[in-house]
Amino acid sequence: MTHNDDNLRFKGSNNPEQIDFIDLLLQLWREKVTVAIFVAIAVIAALIYVFVAPQKWTSTAVLTMPDAGQITGYTNAASVLSGGAPADVDEIQHRVINRFNAAFSALSETLENQQEPEKLTIDTAIKGQPLPLKVTYQGESAENAQKTLAQYIQQIDEQIADELNLDLSVNIKSRTTELGALLATQEKVAQEQKDLRLKQISVALKVAQEAQIKTPQVQQTQEVTQDTLFLLGGEALESMVKNESSRPLVFPDGYYQMRKTLLDIARLKPDPTNMHSYRYVMKPTLPVWRDSPKRGLTMVLAVLLGLVLGSGYVLTRNALRNYQPKA
Structure with missing residues (x-):
């Protein structure tokens, strides 16, 4: 498959607007390193937040x-x-x-x-x-x-x-x-x-x-x-x-x-x-679990945010790179 195949494909003659999700997944898999970098950045930012933010x-x-x-x-x-x-x-x-x-x-x-x-x-x-x-x-x-x-x-x-x-x-x-x-x-x-x-x-x-x-x-x-x-x-x-x-x-x-x-x-x-x-x-209790920041939840959200941002970056970059204006 050539580089031009990275653009969004449309299939089905009856519905040309339908997105080829398999092609999207292939694009993301080929750029998995880029997505992983975004995830790593989000996780690092989350770790900094967890250790710096005031505890409650x-x-x-x-x-x-x-x-x-x-x-x-x-x-x-x-x-x-x-x-x-x-x-x-x-x-x-x-x-x-x-x-x-x-x-x-x-x-x-x-x-x-x-x-x-x-x-x-x-x-x-x-x-x-x-x-x-x-x-x-x-x-x-x-x-x-x-x-x-x-x-x-x-x-x-x-x-x-x-x-x-x-x-x-x-x-x-x-x-x-x-x-x-x-x-x-x-x-x-x-x-x-x-x-x-x-x-x-x-x-x-x-x-x-x-x-x-x-x-x-x-x-x-x-x-x-x-x-x-x-x-x-x-x-x-x-x-x-x-x-x-x-x-x-x-x-x-x-x-x-x-x-x-x-x-x-x-x-x-x-x-x-x-x-x-x-x-x-x-009597007043000694709390075992803190209200915030919650480490587990924060890490999960950071990973999801990194995946979303990395995927968005990869797909947007590929779409712009292969964009051909109509004559």
Whole structure:
């Protein structure tokens, strides 16, 4: 076969536009060295890319709401602030993990929008269920991804603990002020009642003295009313006046319960280091396979690209070399 046979052949009188693929394969086989050179160049470029391009590794962790023991300090404080009523632990657990989710999402957005973006994600681990949560971080090495993810989780946990501690501090201050005002009101009312009682006895004593009633005129004290108090006699009323002034104030039972609550609140010392907003289902993993660059896939694509470019070069060169313009 002569050199002129390298041009594209057409066969079949009924379809002159049909390409002779066997001829194309023969052309490529004769120029296999040229095609191999293109493949080698592509493979070398791919190798350089694989060893030079930044590596990406993804570490993953799975979290859920904290155990009751991880928020004991917060729940105990909430119980004291409510006057001893048991705190709804389940509601607090869900509220805390939701705050963690929101704060972690905010951190993810911040890292993505910085000058050198970092890929930190949070999502549900099971589709259709709010918990557990799956968090991931993409780093430049397996160790870096694992360590950084653990640091970001701890950072958000400490942030939520500080927020919970701040909430307790605000609630403690507010509750202390509220109870103090209620106690002051009850003390004022009790003092007014005592003053009124003393005034009533003093008036009855004056009436008894004017009526010259020295001894009790009734057999049963239950029969004595405010208007007939003078019937107890001057001697008894004088004794009552003397002792009433030194008599302690009388408070309702609720007063002493509030006093106890106030004392309990004063002893509260929330510790944010004992508050946690999550529990590990799976700790940050040490990734085994990197996300990119993938050596195997990159090499396969490089070989295919070299074959395409080499084949295109050979066929185009032969077509141009044997091109004969129409007369």
